[in-house]
Amino acid sequence: MTEQSRTPAARRVAIVTGGSRGIGRESAERLASDGFAVVINYAGNQAEAEAAVTAVTAAGGQAVAFRADVADEQAVAALFDLAEDTYGGVDVVVHAAGVMTLAPLVDLDLDALDRMHRTNIRGTFVVDQQAARRLRPGGAVINFSTSVLGLALPGYSAYAATKGAVEAITLILARELRGRDITVNAVAPGPTATALFLDGKDAETIERMSKMNPLERLGTPADIAEVVSFLAGPARWVNGQVLRANGGAI
Template sequence: MTEQHTTSTRRVALVTGGSRGIGRESAERLASDGFAVVINYAGNKTEAEAAVAAVVAAGGQAVAHQADVADEAAVAALFDAAEEAFGGVDVVVHAAGIMSLSPLVDLDLDALDGMYRTNVRGTFVVDQQAARRLRGGGAIINFSSSVLALAIPGYTAYAATKGAVEAMTLILARELRGRDITVNAVAPGPTATALFLDGKDEETIARMAAQPPLERLGAPEDIAEVVSFLAGPARWVNGQVLRANGGII
């Protein structure tokens, strides 16, 4: 684990999938908001350490910790590491996820199982630890996708996993009655990250960028703005799915 050993009285945010894309942008934004940040990564230690270095260079506090989000022992150890480094956890941003695209009729079932493990079980495991450990006044922020409402062919399995995320989010918000912890999900539209761009030709990307009334793809910082809102001032927003997609739906 890469870390700074200074214990902080600041609020603490744990960001899964925090080494790249929306997760990294969210981690850097929360650090700029004054959070100490725990950056979880699945396998790319170099990218995670670069994310920590960016936070530290900007005057923030950060640690990196590897964990498979679907492994309950690894996720418990991730929360242990956050508590050891900074004294507790206030906000969990669960941005880790994978996507395999195929019509239902052709999808390899191993790909389905992989998405289920990371996107569904991973969300359940991370939220379970968050529900057990978050301090009062905290926030759990899951990630769905606007593709769930768009119903685009080829996204059957991925959208199904995000439907499960939305169900968990809405119910957990109610299960945490009396804890002063909000639970919401962000549902980005097409956003210029490696997860979205990989495997798409320029014509497809241009067509999807033209769909929202704002006529562009989202940027990771657009989504990080919503995360910042839910992590901080949005104490009366609870049990909701915020569709950050430029008006595409």
């Protein structure tokens, strides 16, 4: 081991958007346990973000929090600036931030559609644009789609449409980064026990959706974080793919 490899700058660095709660937080904590220094991006809840940082540092890891609207290009540039200034660079971007409003297409409020478009599509584009400009060789971009694209569940038309755009961005960016030694993939969870999924669903609906896969349970944030860890670390030959982490639902 060289003297240079012993320095703090040699530590790999991950930015996790939506990292203060749910799958994002679990992914941030998992990457920190894998040895990454983590920058936890959050949209509004500072207390949750600080709790996530505390959880990482209490376990012996390194983390800082930064507030940024993922659809705001200046705020996202500042997020990447912070990661570079604090830890020396960026190696992995986990873009877990997203919003979801459910309703049949005929009833969906168009303001909700616009909000999902801004966060889920524009946000992915803005975050991936900075990642493409700044990631070091050997890096990885991990976007988030949804298995609802395959399940075609009623009520999810607008949300699924935004995630279809995420998949298109993911597959094309992987090819645009030819020669950079950077992988670009998306994780597409099935029904997962997060606040985003559980909000507004009654017990009967949750039970029914938990039985959709052969394992007959909801996914957990830890299940999804395990996939993120794989794509961020050893999975260097997985590129330009959508990994459907749903217990075999489709």
